[in-house]
Amino acid sequence: MSEEKLKIREDLLAGRVPKRVFMQLRFTLEAACGLAGVDLVKAHFDPKTKLQAYRKVCETFYSDSFPIENVRWPEVYAPLGAKNWVMSSTGAMQHPEIESMLIEDYDEYIEDAFGTIMKKILPRIYPKLDPALPGAPLSFAKAYQRQQATGGEEVGAQIALSEEFDYAPGFFVGLFCEAPFDFLSDQLRGFRNITLDVRRIPEKVEAAVNASLPLMQRQAIPRNPIPGFTVFIPLHLAPYLRPADFERFYRPTFDKLIREINKAGMAAFLFAEEDWTRYADALAALPENQVIQFENGDVQKIKEVVGGKQIIGGFFDPLITLTRSKEACIDEVKRLLDIGMPGGKFFFAFNRHVLDIASIDVSKLVAVLDYVHEHAVY
Amino acid sequence: MIDTAVLKQKLGDLDEDGVQALLDEFAAGTPSAEETQQVVEACQQGMEIVGENFEAGTYFVGDLMYAAQILTAALEQLKPLMSAGGGQAAKGxxxxxxxxxxxxxxxxxxxxxxxxxxxxxxxxxxxxxxxxxxxxxxxxxxxxxxxxxxxxxxxxxxxxxxxxxxxxxxxxxxxxxxxxxxxxxxxxxxxxxxxxxxxxxxxxxxxxxxxxx
Structure with missing residues (x-):
């Protein structure tokens, strides 16, 4: 593994100015298949085809870490009859709006969140785990077996390609959870329902968010935490909330979760979805040196408010490679680097995953990434 | 007949209970189709207030969703009252x-x-x-x-x-x-x-x- 890339990553995570800007890309399996010209459905189920698609991404685009993220496997969700992850007509796995916890379940959830998930919520998300079905244990066993097998294949592919292409580890190293409010909204009540709940039954929402915190802590922090590891936390709903609701329902448990992760010797890798400029102060107030990838927002303001304390990246929209000239794309990334690089604590990342190859111009994106690799040097 | 200006403002303020109380009062008064149309229009104007607040940055996406919920419930309640005279022609x-x-x-x-x-x-x-x-x-x-x-x-x-x-x-x-x-x-x-x-x-x-x- 490249000592140089490892050192850059270490310096970045420690808050030191590295030799150059660390580059972490994120392509999906769908994009990788499009690039490699292989069938997506075949790649979902055939490790060799998948590896071929991954390798094509590694060969084409410069990155300092393994550039593909594929953690939603249809072969795991299918035997569960999953409602929370489904395949679209193009073969991509997506998360639809779901309501797995009914409004009348609030009191029970507040009293015993884990028990309610096990007894009521999981069978709604995964109907084939309904205890009334004789085949439920077999469905669980199938899903578990496939998760182990596919997970092993994924890790194997990642290790093999990381060795071949000399990658350092990225920031997503397998540990994952959600902010407690996002967990309640995203997986249990749904976006529409939670919007009504915060207005109609705010006390119950607040109590349910508090009840979700220990679950998220348990999911985020392993029994034997690994110092220096990052826990990936995608942040969903704060930008859609009123400031008072953010302060009441979102921030307290989010803040506590991050502090507990840090107490365990790890840091958070946050993906700030949509525009968090409004809540930049809240991100700056977290323990120092959290890694935060931003989707949208005022780069200058976020650098000023958050960048002095946290390690920030993102903002670069690969879609512009479709709509602008190569020179204009490079101008845009120069602008981003000029704002982000001073003082360090900055990494290069896309503002979101590249989901399919039709949403980028490959040659222009290659030029952008080569520019960053060669010129984003301290 | 209820005060449609008050209804409009209550919807604009996202006062769900206030909107509901006014609509209940209105429905209890056996209104004409024409009066019902006026109430529908007041709801539409209330949504314009919501839209203006959203554009001004004082309302957020969650507020739009909540407003949509209040409005959908209101129109459902008003629909049977409009059947006698029909509603306004669609704008497009x-x-x-x-x-x-x-x-x-x-x-x-x-x-x-x-x-x-x-x-x-x-x-x-x-x-x-x-x-x-x-x-x-x-x-x-x-x-x-x-x-x-x-x-x-x-x-x-x-x-x-x-x-x-x-x-x-x-x-x-x-x-x-x-x-x-x-x-x-x-x-x-x-x-x-x-x-x-x-x-x-x-x-x-x-x-x-x-x-x-």
């Missing part, structure tokens, strides 16, 4: 859907509620819809507007294909194409050949009204 027909490859529908549903509040007839064809579904529905219903929704970046390519399909069917000059969602921008709008883009459903409704006036 919109074919609305999430484009192929994308299964997200929250933004689409907010836009739908706001369009209906503004008096449009909306044909919602659902999520993950192929270009042919938009084309056929627009053709069959003589739509003035085709509204394409999508959250994911992959939706941009699908939107482009849909607009190309409208052109191939000879409909491109007959409809205005609006795009909305997380990935849209002025640049993507121009790139795919749409007429209008927005991440702001309230502003998009205003634009839609200019297409049918």
């Amino acid at each position: 027909t919109v074919v609305l859907g999430t484009v192929a490859g994308d299964i997200h529908d929250i933004g689409k549903n907010i836009f739908k509620a706001l369009l209906e509040a503004a008096g449009f007839s909306v044909i919602d064809i659902g999520i993950d819809q192929a270009p042919s579904a938009f084309v056929e529905t627009a053709k069959t219903n003589g739509a003035e507007i085709v509204a394409l929704s999508g959250v994911l970046t992959l939706s941009i390519a699908s939107m482009k294909e849909t607009i190309e399909a409208l052109a191939a069917a000879g409909l491109r000059d007959k409809v205005k194409v609006m795009i909305g969602g997380n990935a849209v921008s002025a640049e993507t709008c121009e790139f795919i050949g749409a007429d209008y883009w927005s991440k702001n459903a309230a502003a998009a409704v205003k634009q839609g009204l200019t297409y049918v006036s």
Whole structure:
């Protein structure tokens, strides 16, 4: 593994100015298949085809870490009859709006969140785990077996390609959870329902968010935490909330979760979805040196408010490679680097995953990434 | 008859209980179809206040969703009272859907509620819809507007294909194409050949009204 890339990553995570800007890309399996010209459905189920698609991404685009993220496997969700992850007509796995916890379940959830998930919520998300079905244990066993097998294949592919292409580890190293409010909204009540709940039954929402915190802590922090590891936390709903609701329902448990992760010797890798400029102060107030990838927002303001304390990246929209000239794309990334690089604590990342190859111009994106690799040097 | 100015303001203030109390009072008074129409219009004007607050940055997406919920419930309650005299004629027909490859529908549903509040007839064809579904529905219903929704970046390519399909069917000059969602921008709008883009459903409704006036 490249000592140089490892050192850059270490310096970045420690808050030191590295030799150059660390580059972490994120392509999906769908994009990788499009690039490699292989069938997506075949790649979902055939490790060799998948590896071929991954390798094509590694060969084409410069990155300092393994550039593909594929953690939603249809072969795991299918035997569960999953409602929370489904395949679209193009073969991509997506998360639809779901309501797995009914409004009348609030009191029970507040009293015993884990028990309610096990007894009521999981069978709604995964109907084939309904205890009334004789085949439920077999469905669980199938899903578990496939998760182990596919997970092993994924890790194997990642290790093999990381060795071949000399990658350092990225920031997503397998540990994952959600902010407690996002967990309640995203997986249990749904976006529409939670919007009504915060207005109609705010006390119950607040109590349910508090009840979700220990679950998220348990999911985020392993029994034997690994110092220096990052826990990936995608942040969903704060930008859609009123400031008072953010302060009441979102921030307290989010803040506590991050502090507990840090107490365990790890840091958070946050993906700030949509525009968090409004809540930049809240991100700056977290323990120092959290890694935060931003989707949208005022780069200058976020650098000023958050960048002095946290390690920030993102903002670069690969879609512009479709709509602008190569020179204009490079101008845009120069602008981003000029704002982000001073003082360090900055990494290069896309503002979101590249989901399919039709949403980028490959040659222009290659030029952008080569520019960053060669010129984003301290 | 209730005070429609108060109703309008209560909806604008997102006072769900206040709106409900006024509508209950109104329904209990055996109103005429004409009075019911006035109340519907007050609700529509209340949604305009919501839209203005959203554009001004004092309301957020969650507020729009809540407003849509209050409005949908209000119109459901008022619908039986309108049957005697019929409602106002639709201001125009919109074919609305999430484009192929994308299964997200929250933004689409907010836009739908706001369009209906503004008096449009909306044909919602659902999520993950192929270009042919938009084309056929627009053709069959003589739509003035085709509204394409999508959250994911992959939706941009699908939107482009849909607009190309409208052109191939000879409909491109007959409809205005609006795009909305997380990935849209002025640049993507121009790139795919749409007429209008927005991440702001309230502003998009205003634009839609200019297409049918």
